[in-house]
Amino acid sequence: MTLDHLFTTIEELVLLHSPSGVESEIDGVLLERFKALGVETWQDDAGNVIAFLPGQSHERTLAITGHKDEIGMIVKAIEANGRLQIRRLGGTFPWVYGEGVVDILGDQRLLQGVLSFGSRHISHESPQKVFQENVPLKWEDTWVETKLSAAELEEAGVRPGSRVVVGNHRKRPFRLGGAYIASYTLDNKAAVAILLALAEQIQSPRYDVYLVASAKEEVGAIGVLHFTQRQKIDELIALEVCPIAPEYPVQAGEAPVLLSQDGYGVYDEQLNQRLREAAQQQGVPLQLAVLSGFGSDGSIAMKSGHVARSACLGFPTENTHGYEIAHLGAISNCIQLLRAYCEGEK
Template identity: 65%
Template sequence: MTSEPFDRLFATISDLVLCHSPSGVETEVNQWLSQYLDRLGANYWQDSADNLIIKIAGKNSERAIAITAHKDEIGAIVKSINKQGQVSVRKLGGAFPWVYGEGVVDMLGDHATLSGVLSFGSRHVSHESPQKAQQDNRPVYWEEAWIETKRSLEDLAAAGIRPGTRVVVGKHRKRPFRLGDHIASYTLDNKASIAILLALAEQIKAPPLDVYLVASAKEEVGAVGALYFSQRQTLEALIALEICPLSREYPIQDGPAPVLLSQDGYGLYDEDLNWQIRQAAEAAEVPLQIAAIAGFGSDGSIAMKFGHVPRAACLAFATENTHGYEIAHLGAIANCIAILERYCLAFASL
């Protein structure tokens, strides 16, 4: 397959990636999504937990399923600011400073966004400096990193930079890069999955039962949005859209085949629901990989673990460098759309 069929998908993901949305401060991506959905004429709303919910009415409104994709991203959170205007931060979600490296980050203040440089200290040092250990035998930790702002405390306060301020990779560093049929970028987890939701919102018409497409909030800090939604809406099933790590420990291959999870760190997924998704993939003539992974959770597994839904599944696309500068095959992302469209129209009511 040539690259041209993926151009629109790449463009949509690029727009989403450039919308900052650290957990709990997701206003920028909310605004972009609202404008997109207004143009689409979708039936959507925002709930009290900051989820954006699209409803596609079905022929039988007494039954419902949900497909979720979280809109928040990992990053850092300000802990303190010293007299020199250096900002100390801690992780927000599964973020590691050595993944981002020294470079520009954006601090989302209450009144303005300010940029600074995530810093680890000089290299030309001896054992007398803590940075020496980073060169020799261990990675840098958040406790040893800081954001260099070269600003006064008054300037930072005026922008609303304070303990609790969210920090993300600088916007100019986030712009996605095209590698043939692959996309490389920060925050493909989970902006690429939001692009899948938007495609489904356009393509699914008159399903046999109600379909909720949920751009969920604060997933990276405990699936907060999905738990809130699934506690209040009766669902027969919930399918989470996610990335899936490419690693030698898992039998997952890079390429256009999506991945269906059997298990993750929160527990088992529902085998009957997985079977229906596998049937939908076969009907759509899309190859599908199956994996059981650790160190991972989704809206689906967490909602099912806490008894909010009777059945859950997770459909994902294989991704390199997860929670870093991620790389994924655009064909796998596109094939998630094909599988879920077929599932919603032909298999969800079984």
């Protein structure tokens, strides 16, 4: 897969709204794309979209997961003047999005509003003044302006619990410096693009492989816990962004990152060793890291006792859970490494 093709696939996925628990827009596309590749595909009760690649042997099973849900906002209350009180859905902050257009996913139709923080031309008499000078802005201090009545919002199906996401025209990715992709929700639409590429490229895996576009990861890894509770999985590899920060030895570029530990526990060292060997055989550069403020489908499923062995393979990403930047070569190298791992030595 060329970097241009990879960019186009990620762009398509990013523009499909999929806030945690309201993921049907991307579900239909993924089911169609997997089935078009001739792969056995279904969606389970938890909302996971699963593609199955039968192996030469059925004695072992591998799951590769990439979550399809994105962080966003959720409506807490609707005021009489049409303003929406909102709270976070997943780990994000209002200043990450800034004031601007958001899409409100009503039950009947999509509406647009403006994420608002209040005017700047104010004095100490205004309650907003403290956010300009002294206090971090919190979700409780923001709102979405709709300029619609409560009745009009109700007619569109906007209610407490409705999801709100960054407006689509603000989400469209662009190329940065040629080899980088920049946009919201690379976490984890780029990982889903990897799953699609694997479904297309893996020809004859050594053993059974499940490609799982997991649901509701950002709100507790609900999808993968459901899947691994019902399906026996011997190994699980979670695909993720990997944060670039001064506290971690992770550099931007085309080298993927293999984690040894995160905030939920240690990953399986034997599985990690096999992945390191596969990377060496393929000539894929690999970075190694231990993270603290982080978790994945893999670490959560293993900590819950649902899988015995898990790993997490990531692509270095700047501004995680914000306007993210990642090297397309790192994403492509994840595909190459996992394909080689699934197919084994030739």
